[in-house]
Amino acid sequence: MNAAADNALTDVAQLVFAHLLEPGEATRKMLAESANLSFPTVTVALSELTGKGMVCELRREQGARGRATIVYGISEDAGWILGVDIGSTQVSFSARLLNGRVLAYGSRQHEGGAGRLGDMAGELVAQSPILKAMKTPPLVVALALNQVVPRQLARADRPRPLALEIAEMFVAASKLPRSIPFLLENNVNCAAVAEHQDGLMRGYSDAAYMQIGVGIGLGFFADGALIRGGQGGSGELAQIPVSWSNAVASGVDAIERKYGSVGLMQAASNSFFGSKKPSSPEELFSMAADGNEQAAALMTEYGVALGRIAAAATTILDPSVIVLGGGLTRNEAFAQIIIEEFQSRNRDTRIGISKKGSEATVLGACLLARDLAISQIVERFYKPLSARPTLMPRQAETSTI
CATH class of the missing domain: 3.30.420.40 (ATPase, nucleotide binding domain)
Incomplete structure (x- = not known):
């Protein structure tokens, strides 16, 4: 397969390749119309792209006049x-x-x-x-x-x-x-990208993803671009103080330690005694579903708090939609408590639960x-999702892969 350094495409070939990326496959006519190029120019560009192993012929479709139309796609050698x-x-x-x-x-x-x-x-x-x-x-x-x-x-x-x-x-x-x-x-930013490209955030230029599990974090897009912040730490909800009072200590990761899954289980450990003590959030939620009042009270307390954290985040960012993900949101009843608290404070921003699971x-x-x-x-014919990604310094080394 070709490495990126071997591509060295002309500008017109880059333009045609860029217009082929989104649909995944296209005819010469479609590419000419999309890129606003002449049919012969696209033909030359496709010849260059095919020669470099970037584009290949996927199939031929019979046209109305008996001529076969070639459908092109991204080559497996790209x-x-x-x-x-x-x-x-x-x-x-x-x-x-x-x-x-x-x-x-x-x-x-x-x-x-x-x-x-x-x-x-x-x-x-x-x-x-x-x-x-x-x-x-x-x-x-x-x-x-x-x-x-x-x-x-x-x-x-x-x-x-x-x-x-x-x-x-x-x-x-x-x-x-x-x-x-x-x-x-x-x-969390990676999960936000998955939701934005192929999930509940798709089609929204301003959207947020809030992860609620072991950790609590936020990834968000503004004007269609992933926002990372001046230092790279945007969306670090864990750093929100757990209290505004000088009399109450609020250390590093205060909100996360309190309202993430570890904090939830610590609260359960302090509330339950003996053999009935839940060993996981799933067991706690199951106990609440079976009518255990202590478990139900903890679910409500933590669900309301997380709904308010989400509402605070959207007050600052004003996204069109916020998607909740992470392990704790996979329980429908718990997620619904978060949603209801959020909607009681924000009726303008849509809210939903991610369907992507742990692979997001x-x-x-x-x-x-x-x-x-x-x-x-x-190069210049493509608008990246992340304009200034953080890269490791390169070194010249050999590889066994």
Whole structure:
């Protein structure tokens, strides 16, 4: 397969390729109309793209006058990308061709702790038989991390960010070359990208995704672009103080520690005694459904609080829609409490529950990897989802993949 550096397309070929990307397949006539080019110009561009292995003939359709019309699409030789989720409960990867076809997928559960997560994810990729058989490395690798990803990974006045350390562990364990682009992004932002491109946020220029699980975070789009903030820490809802009173301590990650799944289970541990104490949020919700008053009271307390946090976020951002995701939102009754509290305070912003489940993050990482790869191929003819992605410094190395 061709690496991005080998493409070196002319401007007109870049333009035609860009117009082929969204529909996935098109005829010469369709491309000429879309790109506002003459039929002969498109023919020359397609010849160049076909010669470089970027575009291929998908099929021929018989026309009304007996002539066969060629339908073109993105070639499987155009390259591939890799998205990796290094999360708080699992590591997973998805490898896809630039045309969208899934090459390989892998996932492994873990019990937390940042110490070996990069190694674990890298080993998962390195052990994939399909990826081992690939003759060229991916065009781009995107890593979704359950950490803040600073815009500047190396600053003399700051300690090395944990996100960079985890990423470096991954690169070493995966045996992928450092000479390719490695994009680092927060996991909630990746999930937001998945929702925006192919979920409940699709079609909205201003939209937000709120993750509610072990952590609490927000990813959002404004005017169609992913917003990362000046330092890379936009949407870090965990840092909201748990109290505005000087008499009440509010440490780091106060809201998250209080109202995430760990905080919920700590509250349950303090409320229940003996053998009936729930061991998981799912068990707590089940007890509430069976009529346990203590469990129902905790559900209401935490659901209302999370609904108010969501309402506070939308007051600042004013999105057209907010989508709730993460482990705690998968319980329909608990999610409904959040929604009702939110709607009692905000009737203008639509609210919904993500249908993507635990694979939203790795899907978003794939989309960001493809986004960067396309940006490098078609340059000025493509508006990227993330205008200034955070990339690891490149190094010239060899690879076994």
